[in-house]
Amino acid sequence: MLNPIDVDAVVRDGGASGRVPEQIHSGVAWWLASCFVVVTRANQLVVAHDGHEASSEFFDRMCRGAINARHYACKVYDHGIAKEDELLTAMTALGGVPGMRVKTDSGDDGAQVVTITLYGKEGKPLTDESGLILIRQMISEDQVPIPVNEHARGTIEPYPGVMWR
Incomplete structure (x- = not known):
């Protein structure tokens, strides 16, 4: 792990x-998304962020990680800036696909705190029992999945119906 x-x-x-940067960096978003696709066996995923500058950097890396997950060729739907309920609605509209959202808050001391939430197909945040422990294990053992070949790489597409801001 670099x-x-x-x-x-x-x-x-x-x-x-x-x-940021003491505990988390944008590379974590790549690792997390790639492992999330593998653990959930997702071939489609909806992603969103809160529009904060730090969130945007993590969001970009998150999208790239999701399309680079072994053989899944995941289609990542970029919902752009969206609230949690908008992301959950999009996940349901696509037939119950997993989702991810990045947000940035200020800590008590003014430091930026980035949070990446992973949502299972049912729209609930991932728990240890629903896959988070496997993701943690993959990252800690430096077993972050990479594509098996160029044909296994996924795509990033705009979420249908989103008007780009």
Whole structure:
């Protein structure tokens, strides 16, 4: 792992969260998304963010990780800036596909805290029992999946019906 993190401290509570750059960096978004696609066996995924500058950087890496997950050739639907309920509606509209959302808040000391939430097909944040423990294990053992060949690479497409801002 090029830039290690404390996986147990960061990957928890439905996704990953931490102070930038002390606890979390944008590479974590790539690792998390790639592992999430493999664990959920997703061939489609909806992603969104809150529009914050830090969120946008993590969002970009998250999308790239999701399309580079072994042989899944995941189609990533970019919902852009969206609230949680908008993401959940999009996931349902596509037939119950998983989703991911990035948001950035300010900590008590003013530091940026980035949170990436992973949502299973039923629209609930991932738990240890529904796959988060496997993702944590894959990252901690540096077993982050990569595509088996160029044909296995997924695509990033705009979510249908989203008017780009």
